[in-house]
Amino acid sequence: MSTSASVAPEHGVASGLEGVPAAETALSDVDGETGRLILCGLELVDFVARHGFESAAARFWTIARGEPVSAETPDAVRAALGQARAAAFIQFEALGPAFEGLTLSEGLRLGLASLAEGERAHLAVTGAVPVFLANLARHHARKAPIAPQPDLPHVEDFLRMLRGSPAGATDIQALTTYLVTVMDHGMNASTFTARVVASTGAGLVGAIVGAYAALTGPLHGGAPEPVLAMLDAVGRPDRARSWVEDALRKGERLMGFGHRIYKVRDPRADVLKAALEKLKPSGERLELARAVETAALDALKRHKPGRKLETNVEFYTAMLLDGLGMPRAAFTPLFAMGRVVGWSAHAFEQRRIGRLIRPASLYVGELPP
Numbered sequence: 001m002s003t004s005a006s007v008a009p010e011h012g013v014a015s016g017l018e019g020v021p022a023a024e025t026a027l028s029d030v031d032g033e034t035g036r037l038i039l040c041g042l043e044l045v046d047f048v049a050r051h052g053f054e055s056a057a058a059r060f061w062t063i064a065r066g067e068p069v070s071a072e073t074p075d076a077v078r079a080a081l082g083q084a085r086a087a088a089f090i091q092f093e094a095l096g097p098a099f100e101g102l103t104l105s106e107g108l109r110l111g112l113a114s115l116a117e118g119e120r121a122h123l124a125v126t127g128a129v130p131v132f133l134a135n136l137a138r139h140h141a142r143k144a145p146i147a148p149q150p151d152l153p154h155v156e157d158f159l160r161m162l163r164g165s166p167a168g169a170t171d172i173q174a175l176t177t178y179l180v181t182v183m184d185h186g187m188n189a190s191t192f193t194a195r196v197v198a199s200t201g202a203g204l205v206g207a208i209v210g211a212y213a214a215l216t217g218p219l220h221g222g223a224p225e226p227v228l229a230m231l232d233a234v235g236r237p238d239r240a241r242s243w244v245e246d247a248l249r250k251g252e253r254l255m256g257f258g259h260r261i262y263k264v265r266d267p268r269a270d271v272l273k274a275a276l277e278k279l280k281p282s283g284e285r286l287e288l289a290r291a292v293e294t295a296a297l298d299a300l301k302r303h304k305p306g307r308k309l310e311t312n313v314e315f316y317t318a319m320l321l322d323g324l325g326m327p328r329a330a331f332t333p334l335f336a337m338g339r340v341v342g343w344s345a346h347a348f349e350q351r352r353i354g355r356l357i358r359p360a361s362l363y364v365g366e367l368p369p
């Protein structure tokens, strides 16, 4: 769209596209005013209670492809993901030296980008994330790689590869709750990226790599690590108030608070908090987190009146993943382990729509003389 240079930017576009519907979707709905999240037609708590990783993925993909409910069954997904993990391990070993010098997150980006496109690319990428992630974390800890066991459930096999020993039911359940909770969330930045790439007719692996890059920024999926850094810096519950005040006075953002859509508490924070409590984290750590949360909410109300800044998903994500003993560098890749299901489902939906996403821009530069 070409316009006169006299159009002032403040009269032009919302620079974050806030409130602009960019697609129709049957996958999830986020109501930020009431704090409600619907996943595949169910309230978040019901979806999480009803589905494990494989059945949740089956539900997302089936809806996204507009297929009858029985088309991609949880058992079929479980078997296919097992095969995909085995294939990804061969790829991991082949890439070997290419991972040298890369962070865990950069290594995962490389691993995903190395996958071949194809009919079953959604399974290949979803199966690959835990294999690359677990074995990159092992590599960083100077431990030998561990091959997947394709007959195991997806989350259980991931924990086994990462830790080198079988995981207990409580840990498997807690991580499953996390991964299913974050599988999809409306038109967030990474999902939008996946849809834009898919709309050009590019392959699904390309859409996922683009989405993953978008996820890694601290304003999106990169916040949990800084949340723990903040808790470390606060150190003791009695220091929470002064630390938070100080940070806000310096104009810093408190990680784990605020959201573009939610103007009330993020419903995912409560689901993750409940999962965290089942893990029975150390009382001290929980007390510190509670003190920081209370102090932050109180200070944000005073420093940013009218902004409605509440606890977001990343705050309890950080606590839950820390409670599971996950390395901090693995937090954003772990988010991707769940969200990859949503990204691929959105790419399928976008393909069915079959229309190139190509918005307009407002020209605010100089006009030729």
Ligand code: ACO
Binding pocket: 016, 218, 219, 220, 221, 223, 252, 253, 254, 255, 256, 257, 258, 259, 260, 261, 304, 307, 309, 312, 313, 314
């Ligand atoms: N701490 C302090 N101030 C904040 C915070 C925060 N966490 N979040 C927003 N604000 C303030 C801004 O400084 C701004 O104040 P001002 O108007 O006085 O300048 C006001 O609130 C509005 O901020 P925006 O950036 O316009 O709000 P936006 O909708 O873009 O913010 C975002 C959303 C990016 C998540 C923001 O709240 C933030 O930076 N939070 C911290 C990082 C974080 O937790 N990220 C994870 C998000 S969840 C997810 O993506 C999975």
